[in-house]
Every structure is written in C-alpha cells, then in structure tokens.
Amino acid sequence: MPQTLHRWIRALIIALVGTASATPALPASTLATDAVRDALATTNPAQNPTQQAAQNRAAAVAAAQSTPSTTVALTPVRGKTAIARSTAYNSVPGQTDATPFITATGTRTRPGVIALSRDLLRTFPYGTRVTIEDLSGKYSNILKNRVFIVEDTMAARKSNSVDIWMPTRSEALNWGARQIRITAVR
Known part of the structure; x- marks a missing residue:
C-alpha cells in the first residue's frame, strides 16, 4: 500500500x-x-x-x-421527573393565539394534551408521554393511571409550568393552580 x-x-x-x-x-x-x-x-x-x-x-x-440509531437520541429518558406549577387552559382566543384549537405541533386540542414552558420542553420534548401527580392530593383519583402527551407550548414568559388542556372554562377554573410532579413514561 x-x-x-x-x-x-x-x-x-x-x-x-x-x-x-x-x-x-x-x-x-x-x-x-x-x-x-x-x-x-x-x-x-x-x-x-x-x-x-x-x-x-x-x-x-x-x-x-x-x-x-437516530430515534434513540430523541427518546426521552424514562422516569425523568420534575416538580412544576400546573394550571389549566381551554381553547378560547383569550388564552391562546389566533388558532385556539391547534397545538404547537399542529394537532388539534383534545383531552390528554398538555403544554409545557420552554424550559421543561428541553427535558420533556414534544411527543413525550407523561403522568401527572397532584402533590396536594386533591385530584389524585382523577389523574391516576392517566397518560398525557406533550403537544403544546406555553408563552415565553412562563417557566417551570405545565398547562393541562380542558374542554370547558369551568373545568379549567376548578383546576386552578397547584404543584404537580410530571414523570415521563415512554
């Protein structure tokens, strides 16, 4: 040679x-x-x-x-958790942008969709399936064995926050603001 x-x-x-x-x-x-x-x-x-x-x-x-494999790098770590402030929203123009029924990923809003602040999106990217635990214990029976999917983004001014989509304004108001633990399941 x-x-x-x-x-x-x-x-x-x-x-x-x-x-x-x-x-x-x-x-x-x-x-x-x-x-x-x-x-x-x-x-x-x-x-x-x-x-x-x-x-x-x-x-x-x-x-x-x-x-x-490129998919391995995109897969979030199973069991990754974060404690964050949680609120709820529904699809009205006052709480969203000009397209209230469309998420940041382009899907339609529906039960089980959550929005994360941009800092939490680094840990739980779009498409991550998560469970939510209410740390106050008040809504633990509603959230038990329910899987949510990250498909939306909150306003840039928000940090360490999770927004859960709800179909009506009254349900969103009843949820209020509370501390939750979010855990990636897949």
Missing part, C-alpha cells in the same frame, strides 16, 4: 480511539474489522463480481452496525 494510505489509516485509528469514550462501544465482532480492511484494500480489476458484491454487502452491514 502507498505510504499516504498508511498515514490515513493511522490517523483514522487515532481519531476513532480518541473519541471512543464519547461513542458507545461496538459489539465484539470481526465483521466490522474485516469489512473496513476489505474496503481499504486495493481492488483487483480482474476480481470476481460476486466477491466484490459480497465485500460491498459486508461493508454495508458494518456501517449499519456502527451507525447509531
């Missing part, structure tokens, strides 16, 4: 070893090693096409194994 290819491989190995602590460990397999070695090897023009296809498949399998 040419000297520049040796330097490139050495630099690649050093770069990979240097970032090994930040990346998850790969399974102990020689498949990835063999695929990389075969891909870097100079190909013989007279090589059998079936051998070349097998090498391409092995390289693709190795690349798929070493590439982390």
Whole structure:
C-alpha cells in the first residue's frame, strides 16, 4: 500500500480511539474489522463480481452496525421527573393565539394534551408521554393511571409550568393552580 494510505489509516485509528469514550462501544465482532480492511484494500480489476458484491454487502452491514440509531437520541429518558406549577387552559382566543384549537405541533386540542414552558420542553420534548401527580392530593383519583402527551407550548414568559388542556372554562377554573410532579413514561 502507498505510504499516504498508511498515514490515513493511522490517523483514522487515532481519531476513532480518541473519541471512543464519547461513542458507545461496538459489539465484539470481526465483521466490522474485516469489512473496513476489505474496503481499504486495493481492488483487483480482474476480481470476481460476486466477491466484490459480497465485500460491498459486508461493508454495508458494518456501517449499519456502527451507525447509531437516530430515534434513540430523541427518546426521552424514562422516569425523568420534575416538580412544576400546573394550571389549566381551554381553547378560547383569550388564552391562546389566533388558532385556539391547534397545538404547537399542529394537532388539534383534545383531552390528554398538555403544554409545557420552554424550559421543561428541553427535558420533556414534544411527543413525550407523561403522568401527572397532584402533590396536594386533591385530584389524585382523577389523574391516576392517566397518560398525557406533550403537544403544546406555553408563552415565553412562563417557566417551570405545565398547562393541562380542558374542554370547558369551568373545568379549567376548578383546576386552578397547584404543584404537580410530571414523570415521563415512554
């Protein structure tokens, strides 16, 4: 092999070893090693096409194994909790923007939808399924075994707050303001 290819491989190995602590460990397999070695090897023009296809498949399998799944990074941590102030809202223009029945994610408001302040959205992103526990104990039987989904955002001035959508104004007023514990379930 040419000297520049040796330097490139050495630099690649050093770069990979240097970032090994930040990346998850790969399974102990020689498949990835063999695929990389075969891909870097100079190909013989007279090589059998079936051998070349097998090498391409092995390289693709190795690349798929070493590439982390993007959905894992978006999945919130199960059991993550936060204690926040909770209020309730319903779909009237005075409590929302110009589109009162549409959430920030583009879905329609319905029972089980909650809005979070922007600081809590970092911990519980859109689509997170959560349970809510009323810390006063007054509404614990209503909230028990109920799963809510984060689909809306509160005003920018709000912090550490959860807004629960309710179908009527009287239900929202009865809820009032209280301390709750929000826990991610999926």
